[in-house]
Amino acid sequence: MPGEPVTREAVILGYRMLLGRDPENEDVIANALAAWPDLQSFGKALATCAEFGLRHGSNLHALPSLDAGSNLVETEADADTLALMAAKVGGYWTRAGETAPHWSVLTEERFLPHNIANNLEAFYAAGAWDAQVVEATLGRIGRSVGQFRHCVDYGCGVGRVTLQLARRFPQVTGLDISGPHLHLARETFRAAGLGHVTLTQVMPERLMPVESCDLWFSRIVLQHCPPPVTMNILRQAFRALETGGVAIFQLPVWLQGYQFDIASYLAGTPGADMEMHAIPQRAILELADWHGLVLRDLREDSFLIGRPGGALSNTFTFEKLR
Incomplete structure (x- = not known):
């Protein structure tokens, strides 16, 4: 955030999130504290350094051209088909939760099962940034954390972000389709003594x-669901949102060469691998409008790292007026 000072903890977290490692030593941390006046300048320095470019590729933040074509996406399905698609996707995440639960959330080598014991603290610390995004987003629309009672973290996984949200809201519900992920999340919250968190399986x-x-909050989750499933999730979330409530969520809205039709999808091998989907922005805006939500903030984000120019992801913030 502009103007916010750089702290030792911020330097370590920045290195972990952007470079995938800890600072080399205390001298590096001290130099960063002396060199950069605020978090914005420190973050820009890391994001433009050679190591970041090698790790994530060049031209990271390139956006699709304004004359890019549209994706043909089927967004609605009947109840039985929805349940079938959701079960297929749920099967993948259940298997991922059984074999590599932390890596399936943040796909970095240090979070693989044989490395996670030495990096568990870093894994959960990374969730602090998501909570900061929530706080900053609410601030941009004239709201504050203290105005909200019940926060839902959709696709909570092992509780990486839920843990941070629980430190800010009086009631938090974590939702996930994977039983193994939720089992680890329950152990985490039990150890932390956070009794105001409810974990429920989707x-x-x-x-x-x-x-x-x-x-209602969700990030790097809905993109792994077939479009009709995501639209159904959003439809139910918008209904559940109280008047005056806010929904903050991220979704790809365009992928180069992407299309989705239910028949072709089911004829393939749904749920065999981690899937990536997109929903046209127009469909999301129309659904929100139908349910009495007004767009308060829209950001083009960088959550599709590694796809420069070939993808567009948005973070939406809606407020429910009726």
Whole structure:
């Protein structure tokens, strides 16, 4: 955030998130504290350094051309088909939770099962940035954390971000389709003594098992669901959102060469691998409008690292007015 001073903890977290490693030594940390006046300048320095370019590729933040064509995407399905698609996707994440739960959330080598013991603290520390995004986003639309009672973290996994949200909101619900992920999350919250967190498994026939909330958050989750499943999740989330509530979520809205039709999808091998999907921006805006939500903030984000110019991801912030 502009003007916010650089701290030792911020330097370590910045190195971990952007470069995938810790600073070499205390001298490097001290030099960063002396060199950069605020977090914005420090973050820009890391994001433009040679090591970052080698790690993530050149031209990272290039956007698709304004004359890019449209994706043909089928976004609606009947209840049985929705449940079938959700079950296929859920099968993948259940298997991932059984074999490499932390790596399936953040796909870095240090979070693989044989490395996670030495990097568990860094894994959970990375969730602090997501919570900062929530705080900053609320600030941009004239709201504050203290105005919200019940926060839902959709696709909570092992609780990486949920843990940080639990330090800011009086009631937090983590939702995930993977039982093994939720098992680890429960152990984490039990050890932390956080009794105001509820963890609930999403089921294929009930994709949003929360009746009411006033803040709904999801990042790097919905992109792994087939478009009709994501649209159903959003539809139920918008219904559950109380008047005055806010939804903050990230979704790819364009992928080069992407299209989706249900018949072709089901004829393939759904759920065999981690999937990546996109939903046209127009469909999301129309769904939100239908449910009485007004767009308050829209950001082009960089959550599709490694696809410069070939993908567009948006972070949406809606407020429910009726």
